[in-house]
């Protein structure tokens with residue numbers, strides 16, 4: 098019997114269970130994958146606000162990564178809440194090793210054909226709060242660009258995060274060619290001419306639509322969805338990138354993995370209970 102695909106999130110805990118690693122694990126359980134979590138920080142958080150954050154020591158983050166990858170392996174990895182330059186450095190240091198390492202799981206009793214030797218890496222930058230305000234100093238965005246972008250197969254900022262990361266998306270239209278999200282418009286220190294694929298979540302809202310914007314390395318694509326009238330979207334960004342991770346690990350190409358992940362996220366927003374909270378959770 099084959100085993101489910103092992104997927105790893107390197108992320109913060111949301112005590113409210115809506116976002117962070119909890120959203121990732123719920124998504125992966127729903128999509129039939131085996132989810133693992135390396136915790137970077139514990140947040141005291143509800144639908145209204147983040148009341149407190151306790152960061153784990155970077156060495157503890159690194160040793161969690163070593164523990165799971167040396168045993169289970171991972172078909173794909175996503176990062177979420179990292180928050181501190183030292184944690185970004187620890188994560189990037191470990192992810193940088195993967196290119197040269199065969200980290201396939203041991204396939205104990207498996208016969209599933211094994212996994213690629215280098216897991217897919219999705220970087221989901223967490224840089225702004227629900228009100229779109231920057232949560233950290235500019236050194237954190239700079240560390241993402243310098244240390245994590247070169248390792249990423251896909252980066253999934255929302256609009257505010259794209260601006261902080263210097264991803265120039267403001268005027269992009271369907272099929273428009275550009276220079277890979279070059280960092281001309283933000284605070285970035287260097288350009289990203291050979292930068293990673295990008296998915297800008299919630300890039301534009303109008304006429305009953307919400308449009309995500311996908312840079313495939315060559316062209317921009319607008320990916321519209323019907324806008325749902327709800328405040329209960331806490332964790333929607335994590336859910337989308339976790340779902341892309343799962344569909345990509347299952348073997349779908351990037352456009353198809355993104356299309357399916359959008360559909361899953363959309364349905365999960367629709368299934369969200371009628372919480373009367375600040376920003377309530379999705380229904381995974």
Ligand SMILES: Nc1ncnc2c1ncn2[C@@H]1O[C@H](COP(=O)(O)OP(=O)(O)OP(=O)(O)O)[C@@H](O)[C@H]1O
Nearest residue numbers: 255298299307309323324325330331332333334337
């Ligand atoms: N009201 C909505 N109706 C339909 N789709 C939505 C809605 N809000 C968000 N989405 C979709 O959910 C996905 C996540 O986008 P979003 O902009 O919410 O990311 P985020 O800002 O990182 O998440 P969060 O709001 O949880 O911080 C995108 O595919 C986006 O189009």
Ligand SMILES: Cc1ncc(COP(=O)(O)O)c(N)n1
Nearest residue numbers: 109116117178332333334335
């Ligand atoms: C621990 C943690 N991680 C991430 C987010 C943001 O997630 P999202 O952008 O999906 O609301 C969050 N609120 N808390």
